[in-house]
Amino acid sequence: MNGFTFYNPTKILFGEGQIEHVGEETASIGKNVLFLTGGGSVKKAGLYDKVLALLAKAGCRVTEKSGIAPNPEIDSVREGAKLCRKEKIDVILAIGGGSVIDAAKAIAAGAIYDGDPWDFFDKKGSVDKPLKIGAVLTLSATGSEANGNTVVTNPETEEKRATYHPGLYPSFSILDPTLTFSVPREQTAYGAVDILSHVFEQYFHNVANTPLQDGAAEAIMRTVIDCAPVAMEEPDNYNARAQLMWASTLALNGLLSSGITRGDWACHIMGHEFSAKYGLAHGASLSIMFPSWMKYVFKANPERFAQFSKNVWGVDISSLSVEEAAIAGIGATKDFFHNTLGLGVSLSDHGIDGSRIEEMTDSATKHAALGSFVPLSREDVVNIYQSAL
Known part of the structure; x- marks a missing residue:
């Protein structure tokens, strides 16, 4: 286990009815508010008007901006900054x-x-205050x-890039699982893949003696695997939605x-390349990339993948070689994405060929090796993309 500095200043208000605190929480950090939303779903659910009323009650002056798209685009950011x-x-x-939250950041x-x-x-400028x-x-x-990351797409250059700054952590976040009851089946599935993928990115490492981190990661993964299918079949199942919501936060808050x-x-x-160049949802890109990446890299540390198979997927590895156990977990992951969540696991599933x-590869490796x-070498990146066809 390595030394570290843990930093997370975001105040979390979790549970049904916490939206009632949005006015006072907002007013505590500023009174002149840009109210940022995406499509029309927040208005249809009545959330939009409720929040406006609570902000007014708290004495806030509100300027509204809506229309933030999935994979938020840089022009919306430019317009918002100007406003x-x-x-x-x-x-x-x-909201x-x-x-929407990335665009806000x-x-x-x-x-x-x-x-x-x-x-x-x-990488030409730095965030400051x-x-x-x-x-x-x-x-x-x-x-x-509950993190300081933001990801934005530039349609002109067909790039999707991320940046981080500690000042970009939300001061507060309201997490009311009932606000996710109306999320459609496919978006729920994509969200589950995103949560799992955040854990994958941190779980597959080569640092020795990390039982606490491993156990926490494995618990979050098992929770998503258990609860995502329930939420897809029973959209208003509070416990399933609540577990997914908290898993989402814990998966990428620095813990x-x-x-x-x-x-x-x-x-x-x-995966950002699929979103930037083909318009794929973020979760769709990850359900393609991870099975291909896992199969390509697992031999570097098959013991880690065998542990993944046993502790996350419940594979009985007692009669399997380490490599066989590793492969079983990779297969279980791909099967869950494709057969349980109903998502594509290859580029061809989305009608995408290998022409780009x-x-x-050039774009993905533009700023640094991966x-x-x-x-990964450039050749490795090409090979992984090709294996995803």
Whole structure:
């Protein structure tokens, strides 16, 4: 186990009815609010009007901006940053899933930056003293409600990039599982893949003596595996939705990586290419990438994958070789994605051929080599993409 510094300043208000505190929590960090939302679902559910009323009661002045798309685009960030400067915004309240919260973070950084907000994602500029952020989560997936990460897409350059800054942690996040009851079946499945993938990125490492981290990661994975199918079949099952919501937060709030590494993240970076160039949902890209990556790298540490098979998937490995046990867990993962969640596990499942693999490889490796569990060469990246066809 390695030494570490754990930092997470986000206040979490979890449970049914916590939305009642959104006004007071927002007012405690700023009174001039940019109210940021995605599509029309928050209005249909009555959440939009309720939050506006609570903000007004708390004495907040509200400027509204809606229309944040999945895989939020840089133009929305630019528009939001400009609006913040015009209206002298001091706090952004994001209501939605990870895309809306990520957009809020990028807008918060861009509002006090003289250049183009894309600079943060293209490694040409640095975030400094962003605006305060509050969040109301309506989709269990990204963990953006309790971390300093933000991911934005640039359609002009066909790039999807991430950046991090400790100032981008939301000051508070409201997690009410009942707000996820209306999430459609497919989005619930994609969210489950996203949560699992965040754990995968941190679970597959080569640091010795990490039973606490391993146990926590394995518990989160088993929870998602148990609860995602229930939530898909029973959308208003409070316990299943609550477990998924808390799993989403714990999967990427800094807890699992403490004492090991910052994570591998090769699959996320490679998967971003599918979203940027083909418009795939983030979860769809990950359900393709991870089985291919696992099969490609497992021989570097088959014992870790054998442990994964036994402790996460419940595979009886007593009569299997280490390599056979490892392969069984990889197969169980792919089967869960495809047969239980009903998602594609190859590019061909989405009608995508291999014509842009070289281009995607160049883009994925633009800023740095990929991988820490197994450092990947350019040739490795090409091979993994090809195996995903």
